[in-house]
Amino acid sequence: MIQPDFALTPEEQKLLAEIKFKVSEFSGYKDAQRNGKTVNALVKSLLKRKAIPAIRVKWFTDPELNPGGRGKSRKDIFDCNGSSGDEMLEHPSFLEFLFRFLCGPDLPKVAITTFRAAVVGYGKVTSGDIDGLRKTARSLTRQYQLNAHSAADDFYLLALECGVWHSYAESIRETVRSVR
Known part of the structure; x- marks a missing residue:
């Protein structure tokens, strides 16, 4: 079962237990309809009490935090495809975003811990630190044999969660995407 990295209410825990994350x-x-309704109820509850970390919500709603989104946020892309509001929350494609709202980046725990430690080691991350963080992310991608395409987006989100400026996080993302 999915283990969120923040506390859920008992009702939210019950809803989460009913959700299937794989189509x-x-x-x-x-x-699929029942699953979508359950996702909808869970997300609305989490948003109402502002339980989802703000950077994860911003990552979903802010066009500037969607590299390659051609000026559209992840939410905007749902809107353009005809799914907004309840339809978006109930769409099976929303499940990957729900996972990231709940758990953050979909990376091995040890990779997350190692990357976070690297960021902390630099203190306030500056442009001179990015090369080291890119090397760390690239090395972790290879070490854990991660799919470079999906790991790139997860390292991007992880960097944002660590307080790395979005342009620097995008540089990390591009480095991971280039891993062969």
């Missing part, structure tokens, strides 16, 4: 687990259309 392949759905047993049909009605199951």
Whole structure:
């Protein structure tokens, strides 16, 4: 089961336990609809009490934090595809964003800890520190044999969560994307 990195209310825990995060687990259309309604209820509860870390919400809603989004946020892309509001929250494609709202970057725990320690080691990250952080992210991607494309976006989110300026985080993302 998914383990959020912040506290849920008992009702939210119950909702989370009912959610299937893999579309392949759905047993049909009605199951997908039920799952979507449960996701909707959970997200609304989390947003109402402002439980989701602010940077994760901003990562989803701010066009500036969506490299390669051509001026659109991740939320805007749902809107452009005809899914907004409840439809967006209930769409199976929203599950990957729900995971990141709850747990943050989808990386091995040891990779997250190692990268966070590297950022802390630099103190306030400046342009002179980025090369070291890019090397750390690249090395972790190789060490844990991560898919470079998806790991790039997760290291980007991780860098943002660590307080790294978005342009520097984008540089880290591009470095990880180039891993072969």
